[in-house]
Amino acid sequence: MRVLGIDPGLTRCGLGVVEGTPGRPLSLVGVGVVRTPADQPVAQRLVAIEAGIEEWLDRHRPDAVAVERVFAQHNLRTVMGTAQASGIALVVAARRGLPVALHTPSEVKAAVSGSGRADKAQVGAMVTRLLRLTEAPKPADAADALALAITHIWRGGAQARLDAAVAAARRPTTTAGRRP
């Protein structure tokens, strides 16, 4: 499974592609950042972010896209731009029919480091270790995008196993009625 993780932002939008299946070593496919100049109108910046994500989807053909869920409580100053960029990420992926998932920062931190309150350095260190890199990807937005992709592969795997178990449990009974 190949996943594009997107850490949305107007100034720096982190992009990271990881390939793997749960329980096996993961591999880095690509990592980078789309930057847009702060003195450009927001509409132009969003168009550049859209084009950047489109290019990454064309180049890396992921099976799914994972986007960081943005909360209004944090960073009031930048949150609107972040939310707008996340909207663009969701639309670009959904328009292509790709499965899109949102993961919260705590879910991502917990998935890669075991603690939902891990700091940037810990996340960077774990991404470096899990992908067997020689150094942590820079900037932090790029490392966060990879952590999102890793989280998605691991959670997706767990979800797939749950779905399979549910399907197996339901097999002998009638398929009529509503899905549980």
Added chain:
Amino acid sequence: MRVLGIDPGLTRCGLGVVEGTPGRPLSLVGVGVVRTPADQPVAQRLVAIEAGIEEWLDRHRPDAVAVERVFAQHNLRTVMGTAQASGIALVVAARRGLPVALHTPSEVKAAVSGSGRADKAQVGAMVTRLLRLTEAPKPADAADALALAITHIWRGGAQARLDAAVAAARRPTTTAGRRP
């Protein structure tokens, strides 16, 4: 000048097209709302909003687009969806090379009613009067979209006159150097 006003929102995205020039009676070209079901994933809802705005641009061919500027301070519960929808509106317009402007709710209220603290009913009443309608457009999101378009026509006119004055003032001098 024909302007599409967009009052962004995930559940109801107001759209209103107004034609006119400053100082002359305005006319209503079209008004409506794109609705998306709350039980759909956000990515799907944003794709539906994008398609709805594209359709309105195709049908009404506006010269410019005016979008309400969203602030993080208000309605923390819904502001993220609103910001995402506004990002879509900005991208759809900018992708076509249309001029896009953001107007704050206070600017819109002040433009159509004379007070930046006017309530929904006042804005609805003024939109009805200015466009010579028999009743206020419903829901409020539709009326707000029309108010945005009206604001843009009026402010755009003022801006155009300012630009012309600046251009006229600069004409006799050298054009070298930075723009003021």
